[in-house]
Amino acid sequence: MEYRTLPKKRIASFVTGLLKEFKVYGPVKKDGFPMYGEITSPKDLYLLHTPTHLSPKQYLFPQKETLLRFKSGANPPPLSPSGGGQGEDIAPVVEAENQVLFGVHSCDIHALRLLDRVFAYGPPDANYLRRREKTAIIGVDCMPDKYCFCKSVNTTTADSGFDLFLHDIGSGFIVEIGTQKGKALLHKHTKSKKTTAKEIRKIVEFKNKKAELFVAKINAEASTLPLIYSGSYFSPVWEKIGKICYGCGSCNHVCPTCYCFDVRDEIKANLTEGERYRVWDACLLEDFAKVAGGHSFRKTRAERLRHRFNRKFQYQVDKFGGLFCVGCGRCIRTCLVNINIAEVTNELIEESNRRR
Amino acid sequence: MKNKQKPKIAFFSFTCCEGCQLQALSCEDELPDVLSLVDIVNFREAIDEKRDDYEIAFIEGSVSRTQEIEEVKKIREKAKIVVALGACSSTGGLNCLKNRFPMEEVKKIVYGDKAKKYKHLDTIPARPIDAVIPVDYYIHGCPITKSEFLHVLKSLLLGKKPEIPNYPVCVDCKLAGNICVFEKGMTCVGTVTRAGCSAICITYGCICWGCRGLIDNPNIEAHEETLKRYGLTAEGALSKFDLYGGWERHGEKKQ
Numbered sequence: 118m119e120y121r122t123l124p125k126k127r128i129a130s131f132v133t134g135l136l137k138e139f140k141v142y143g144p145v146k147k148d149g150f151p152m153y154g155e156i157t158s159p160k161d162l163y164l165l166h167t168p169t170h171l172s173p174k175q176y177l178f179p180q181k182e183t184l185l186r187f188k189s190g191a192n193p194p195p196l197s198p199s200g201g202g203q204g205e206d207i208a209p210v211v212e213a214e215n216q217v218l219f220g221v222h223s224c225d226i227h228a229l230r231l232l233d234r235v236f237a238y239g240p241p242d243a244n245y246l247r248r249r250e251k252t253a254i255i256g257v258d259c260m261p262d263k264y265c266f267c268k269s270v271n272t273t274t275a276d277s278g279f280d281l282f283l284h285d286i287g288s289g290f291i292v293e294i295g296t297q298k299g300k301a302l303l304h305k306h307t308k309s310k311k312t313t314a315k316e317i318r319k320i321v322e323f324k325n326k327k328a329e330l331f332v333a334k335i336n337a338e339a340s341t342l343p344l345i346y347s348g349s350y351f352s353p354v355w356e357k358i359g360k361i362c363y364g365c366g367s368c369n370h371v372c373p374t375c376y377c378f379d380v381r382d383e384i385k386a387n388l389t390e391g392e393r394y395r396v397w398d399a400c401l402l403e404d405f406a407k408v409a410g411g412h413s414f415r416k417t418r419a420e421r422l423r424h425r426f427n428r429k430f431q432y433q434v435d436k437f438g439g440l441f442c443v444g445c446g447r448c449i450r451t452c453l454v455n456i457n458i459a460e461v462t463n464e465l466i467e468e469s470n471r472r473r
Numbered sequence: 474m475k476n477k478q479k480p481k482i483a484f485f486s487f488t489c490c491e492g493c494q495l496q497a498l499s500c501e502d503e504l505p506d507v508l509s510l511v512d513i514v515n516f517r518e519a520i521d522e523k524r525d526d527y528e529i530a531f532i533e534g535s536v537s538r539t540q541e542i543e544e545v546k547k548i549r550e551k552a553k554i555v556v557a558l559g560a561c562s563s564t565g566g567l568n569c570l571k572n573r574f575p576m577e578e579v580k581k582i583v584y585g586d587k588a589k590k591y592k593h594l595d596t597i598p599a600r601p602i603d604a605v606i607p608v609d610y611y612i613h614g615c616p617i618t619k620s621e622f623l624h625v626l627k628s629l630l631l632g633k634k635p636e637i638p639n640y641p642v643c644v645d646c647k648l649a650g651n652i653c654v655f656e657k658g659m660t661c662v663g664t665v666t667r668a669g670c671s672a673i674c675i676t677y678g679c680i681c682w683g684c685r686g687l688i689d690n691p692n693i694e695a696h697e698e699t700l701k702r703y704g705l706t707a708e709g710a711l712s713k714f715d716l717y718g719g720w721e722r723h724g725e726k727k728q
Binding site for chain 2: 147148150152153154170171175180181360361362363364365366367370371381383384385386387388396397399402403404418451453454
């Protein structure tokens with residue numbers, strides 16, 4: 118692992134340098150709360166932030182994006198139920214620009230690594246992957262609030278998935294070099310110093326200090342959670358939380374690893390041209406699992422919650438080899454009825470222990 | 474392109490401010506295209522012509538007079554498709570506020586001493602048009618959004634079912650990147666209100682008052698609990714629904 122040291126005051130000039138080449142997105146303050154937003158000046162950056170409302174996934178997998186534009190050349194036109202007419206023109210749309218995600222926490226870095234696998238799986242998702250290719254990720258160390266439980270799912274630190282990672286050591290930042298791309302950016306846009314062994318020890322000190330600060334936790338080894346969930350399909354917990362759940366989908370939308378989307382067509386008023394776009398969808402919403410004819414595979418909120426929790430701790434793990442909950446705590450903070458994924462998991466662990 | 478087979482559409486307006494029609498009229502970029510696809514045969518706010526051979530009727534406003542019941546029924550008989558246009562028409566809207574007070578009191582509040590003089594001010598409890606006739610599609614909102622109006626119209630012309638959101642405003646808020654109203658120390662009813670408005674009120678610093686009506690299967694009990702937890706009494710919590718949700722909450726009961 119390679120390190121460089123950056124005095125605090127150089128962060129501003131580093132960001133200014135990046136802004137010449139990239140769109141830069143990072144934590145900013147909105148209505149007094151930390152939120153990801155576009156950085157237009159180093160002053161915008163709110164670097165030592167608690168977790169943001171939405172995760173940085175929105176810059177790789179935006180809330181809404183156009184996938185293709187179509188135009189029917191046939192006359193009279195409209196898209197007939199039997200399919201396309203003659204002379205159709207369909208053009209894929211991939212919008213991606215060079216961008217830097219600045220100040221990403223390690224939980225979100227883990228989440229983006231998972232999304233990288235998801236969008237490369239099966240038919241590769243051109244829109245995500247192209248954008249990913251053009252994205253540099255600069256991580257930053259953080260302190261947990263009362264909802265963070267990354268320690269329980271082993272995402273408190275990241276050893277890859279970033280181009281640079283900033284460790285705050287008071288007098289400055291130790292910059293951990295993750296990739297050659299990151300190294301080149303650092304050298305191009307700022308001057309850094311050689312890092313001393315004493316400084317590196319400070320990273321370890323910080324990590325140790327941080328480890329003691331977690332309030333929320335899951336009471337079992339992360340590796341045992343898929344098994345616990347697989348035995349909890351009929352747990353009474355689902356009915357209990359289903360009763361108080363709004364089914365509003367906020368937990369899905371703030372989740373850094375939820376990636377479901379709906380694909381829709383919108384045609385212009387001339388009824389001959391239009392676009393196909395995708396928009397975030399959420400498995401907690403009532404119509405998510407509704408199919409043609411009106412049948413719903415998960416009618417109740419309890420079923421939908423169970424499905425989401427299983428996606429985080431069991432189903433996706435089997436498919437992609439890693440827990441899909443990174444412990445960021447966002448779904449807990451956003452839930453108006455206080456459904457707490459860590460506490461629910463602990464209840465399941467307790468039930469599972471009683472069964473043994 | 475002249476096409477004699479163009480579908481004929483009509484706009485009608487009952488008890489309302491006619492702001493939703495104005496929204497339709499202000500789709501200026503799209504109107505030339507729209508007019509090449511349909512014939513508008515009845516639209517008091519926009520044209521002099523008044524014909525009754527329409528296929529699609531957009532009805533704005535709630536029903537609040539006996540004669541309006543008959544008029545709405547007539548429209549239903551003539552139209553193949555009836556679309557409720559806006560909150561007054563689709564959920565009863567603001568007009569239903571008056572249903573909770575005695576008629577005489579309401580008249581006096583609005584018209585003062587003159588109230589007694591005018592017979593035509595006597596009204597029945599305001600109600601959404603689907604309390605009188607079957608409605609095929611709903612365009613919600615106070616006012617409607619232009620994009621949703623166009624989406625419904627285009628879908629009908631294409632023979633597709635319009636996609637009207639059945640999820641709460643929380644979704645639109647998250648997509649817009651808003652900070653939750655509750656976190657900012659206020660309360661709203663967006664958690665149980667039908668989305669489709671891009672959470673415009675919250676985006677501009679207000680709260681959601683529920684103008685688009687409830688989602689199909691709202692967890693009202695959960696919402697009452699939430700509002701209580703955020704410092705409202707049970708009645709205070711429920712009254713949050715009264716601005717737009719009077720019909721859904723009270724119906725004719727309190728007349």
